[in-house]
Structure formats: C-alpha cells, structure tokens
Amino acid sequence: xxxxxxxxCFHPLPPQSRAALKAYITEVQFPKGHTLIRAGRVEKTxxxxxxxxxxxxxxxxxGDVTFWFGKEGDLVVSMKSYVSGQPGYEHIETLEACDLYQxxxxxxxxxxxxxxxxxxxxxxxxxxxxxxxxxxxISMQFKTAQERYLxxxxxxPDLLQRVQLCHIASFLGITQVSLSRIRAEIR
Amino acid sequence: xxxxxxxxCFHPLPPQSRAALKAYITEVQFPKGHTLIRAGRVEKTxxxxxxxxxxxxxxxxxGDVTFWFGKEGDLVVSMKSYVSGQPGYEHIETLEACDLYQxxxxxxxxxxxxxxxxxxxxxxxxxxxxxxxxxxxISMQFKTAQERYLxxxxxxPDLLQRVQLCHIASFLGITQVSLSRIRAEIR
DNA sequence: GCCCGTTTTTATCATTTGTAAAATTTTTTG
DNA sequence: CAAAAAATTTTACAAATGATAAAAACGGGC
Numbered sequence: 001x002x003x004x005x006x007x008x009c010f011h012p013l014p015p016q017s018r019a020a021l022k023a024y025i026t027e028v029q030f031p032k033g034h035t036l037i038r039a040g041r042v043e044k045t046x047x048x049x050x051x052x053x054x055x056x057x058x059x060x061x062x063g064d065v066t067f068w069f070g071k072e073g074d075l076v077v078s079m080k081s082y083v084s085g086q087p088g089y090e091h092i093e094t095l096e097a098c099d100l101y102q103x104x105x106x107x108x109x110x111x112x113x114x115x116x117x118x119x120x121x122x123x124x125x126x127x128x129x130x131x132x133x134x135x136x137x138i139s140m141q142f143k144t145a146q147e148r149y150l151x152x153x154x155x156x157p158d159l160l161q162r163v164q165l166c167h168i169a170s171f172l173g174i175t176q177v178s179l180s181r182i183r184a185e186i187r
Numbered sequence: 188x189x190x191x192x193x194x195x196c197f198h199p200l201p202p203q204s205r206a207a208l209k210a211y212i213t214e215v216q217f218p219k220g221h222t223l224i225r226a227g228r229v230e231k232t233x234x235x236x237x238x239x240x241x242x243x244x245x246x247x248x249x250g251d252v253t254f255w256f257g258k259e260g261d262l263v264v265s266m267k268s269y270v271s272g273q274p275g276y277e278h279i280e281t282l283e284a285c286d287l288y289q290x291x292x293x294x295x296x297x298x299x300x301x302x303x304x305x306x307x308x309x310x311x312x313x314x315x316x317x318x319x320x321x322x323x324x325i326s327m328q329f330k331t332a333q334e335r336y337l338x339x340x341x342x343x344p345d346l347l348q349r350v351q352l353c354h355i356a357s358f359l360g361i362t363q364v365s366l367s368r369i370r371a372e373i374r
Numbered sequence: 375g376c377c378c379g380t381t382t383t384t385a386t387c388a389t390t391t392g393t394a395a396a397a398t399t400t401t402t403t404g
Numbered sequence: 405c406a407a408a409a410a411a412t413t414t415t416a417c418a419a420a421t422g423a424t425a426a427a428a429a430c431g432g433g434c
C-alpha cells in the first residue's frame with residue numbers, strides 16, 4: 001500500500017499539506033521478529049505499514065497477551081507514549097518481514113502546530129483508531145469467544161493463515177486449548 | 188466542575204479560542220433516568236458533565252450491558268456518530284440528576300475548521316479518550332473479574348456507592364451473581 | 375417505625391473454560 | 405527424504421462462571 005493511499009484514507013488532505021507530511025516520512029524495512037516498540041519506554045517513532053503484519057503484546061500474569069494486530073495501511077504507534085508522553089505498556093514486533101513508512105513524533109507535532117489541515121487530519125486519524133478500539137472493547141464484553149472468532153474469520157481471513165494460533169487465542173481473550181475446541185466445533 | 192476547568196484539563200487553550208468555544212456551550216439539566224443519546228441514531232450533541240453520573244449501554248443477547256460510566260468532567264458523546272457520522276451503538280442515560288454543558292457537533296466542526304488551537308485541543312481530547320478505552324480493553328483481556336473489581340474500587344470508589352451493582356457487574360463483564368461472589372470473598 | 379417493592383446475596387446444579395500432559399500434525403533443516 | 409523442532413489438537417480432570425430460584429437486606433413513602 002503506497003503512502004499517498006494510506007494518508008488519504010483517513011481524511012482528505014490538500015496537496016500542499018500532504019507534501020509537507022511526506023517530506024518527513026522515510027521508508028524502512030525490518031525482518032520477521034524485529035521489535036519496533038518496547039514497553040516501558042517513551043517511544044518517539046510512528047510507522048505506517050506498507051506491507052507485512054505486526055502484533056502488539058504485553059506481559060501479563062500468564063505469559064504474553066496479544067491485544068492488537070496491524071496490517072497493510074495501519075498506523076503503528078505506542079498510543080500512550082504518543083498521546084500522553086508517558087511510557088507505553090506494549091511491545092510491538094513484526095510477525096513477517098515488514099516494509100514500513102517511518103516518521104518521528106516530534107516532526108508530526110511540529111506540523112500539527114503549524115498546519116490546520118494536518119491538525120484536523122490527525123484528529124480524524126485518532127478518531128478512527130478510537131472507533132476501532134471501542135468496537136473491540138464492546139465485542140469483548142458482548143460476544144462469546146466463538147462469536148469473536150467467527151467475526152475475525154470474516155473480517156480478516158488472511159490473518160488466520162499468516163499468524164500463529166497462540167497469538168490469535170490470546171487476542172480473542174482465551175487459551176489456545178479453547179480456540180482449538182472452537183475450531184473443532186465449527187468444522 | 189466548572190466549564191473552564193473541564194476545557195483546560197485536556198490541553199491548554201489560548202483565552203480567545205476558549206471564549207470562542209464557550210460561546211457555543213449552554214448548560215442543561217436532566218432528571219435521573221433521562222436518555223441523552225439513543226442507539227441507532229446519528230447523534231449531533233456533545234455534553235460535558237458538570238455534576239452527576241451517566242452510563243452507556245447496549246442491548247446484547249443477555250439484556251443490556253453497560254460498557255462505560257461517565258462522571259464529573261467527562262465528555263459524553265456517541266463516538267461513532269461523532270467521528271464517522273454513522274448511527275451509534277450505545278444508549279446513554281443519566282443515573283442521577285445531571286447538570287451538563289451542551290454543545291452541537293456541527294458548531295464544534297466549524298471551530299475545528301477555523302481555529303488551529305481548537306483543532307489541536309480536539310485532537311488531544313480524542314487522544315485522551317483513546318487511552319482510556321485502550322486501558323479498559325487491556326484490563327478486560329489481561330485481568331480476572333476480581334482484579335477488575337478491585338481496580339474499579341480503588342479508581343472510583345464513589346461509583347460503587349452511587350450505581351446499582353447490576354450495572355457494575357455488566358461493566359466488569361460478569362453476571363451480578365458472580366459479582367456478589369467476588370464481593371463475598373473479599374469481605 | 376412499618377410496609378412494599380427493589381436490590382443484593384446465597385444456594386444448587388449445569389456449563390464453560392482453564393491447566394497439564396500426551397498425541398498428532400505441520401514446518402524446518404540437514 | 406528423513407529427522408528434529410515447532411505448532412496444534414486432543415484428552416482428562418479441576419476450577420471458575422453462568423442460570424435459576426429463593427431468601428435476605430435495603431430504601432422510600434406514609
């Protein structure tokens with residue numbers, strides 16, 4: 001997914017503002033298994049995924065728990081670091097070789113302060129992220145694990161092919177054994 | 188909580204911009220049990236809570252499920268309506284007599300387009316909401332119901348006095364019976 | 375202070391989910 | 405292609421949670 005398409009899909013930007021944004025964006029590659037963001041740090045870099053898959057996870061009482069997958073076109077950022085300047089609680093690692101667009105949070109901050117179109121673009125971008133997070137929270141509270149699995153299957157069937165089931169299970173809030181049971185029932 | 192304090196606590200605003208915002212804000216009162224926001228509609232009003240408590244809920248397979256409580260200083264809005272212009276999925280009702288600051292989404296939109304300070308204030312505001320939602324999602328995935336109850340007790344002890352336990356239980360993602368068991372264990 | 379309706383707790387049993395370990399399948403590597 | 409490693413499924417049992425019903429506690433109005 002090319003950078004112009006990614007930037008536009010959140011909110012339209014005047015060509016001049018888009019050019020200003022792009023001036024601060026560079027492209028980077030990382031192999032599978034690379035850690036982009038570390039928990040407990042104030043992370044100062046944002047990424048957009050050109051290609052590949054990443055996951056955000058945190059160390060709980062029972063091993064690591066994945067709470068987000070990012071794929072093509074998605075924004076990758078330690079939200080807590082970025083929004084509040086405090087250490088984040090998630091690690092983010094690549095699950096495949098990834099091609100990313102990279103940007104420094106500080107540069108983005110400068111653009112927000114000086115360009116009202118970029119400020120409103122950023123506002124919309126955060127809003128979209130909020131909706132997604134809210135939807136996940138509601139699905140955790142309202143739906144059974146089986147429903148959440150079926151939802152994931154229809155929303156992102158490719159994920160099931162590309163990601164290990166232990167990560168899918170913790171993402172769904174269940175153990176791998178429970179996920180196996182669900183998969184067996186559906187078959 | 189007075190309006191100036193509420194507006195400032197998200198992000199500082201120049202006096203001129205704050206005055207521009209306040210020009211569109213009116214104060215309203217509602218009795219206990221009043222519905223502020225209805226699911227399935229595109230809601231066009233935002234509120235800040237001056238005093239009182241509200242809850243957001245949605246109708247699931249097993250009755251209504253509360254997924255958010257709002258109290259003094261909090262923003263009350265149908266996020267999906269506000270961010271994407273689509274019908275929201277939550278009802279929001281007052282659990283006590285409430286004193287609210289009211290604003291039309293359309294007016295706010297106009298301010299965002301014309302005042303960069305307000306646009307960046309709005310961006311920060313949404314960011315704060317995102318962090319809160321993300322924290323709740325993580326606590327749902329990482330913690331047991333008992334841990335979530337203890338967290339709620341220390342974060343918002345007044346809520347337990349002011350809100351029915353059936354709402355607390357569904358907020359925690361468990362039945363009222365389970366919540367009673369947890370409360371009995373702790374005692 | 376007492377009554378009535380509501381809210382909360384308790385008790386019982388059925389169901390779901392978790393834990394641990396073994397068996398199976400798939401993937402990687404030489 | 406075969407052996408080894410990793411990932412996934414299955415099994416058996418234990419623990420946690422849910423459903424239902426009934427009892428107890430609480431609160432507002434008179």
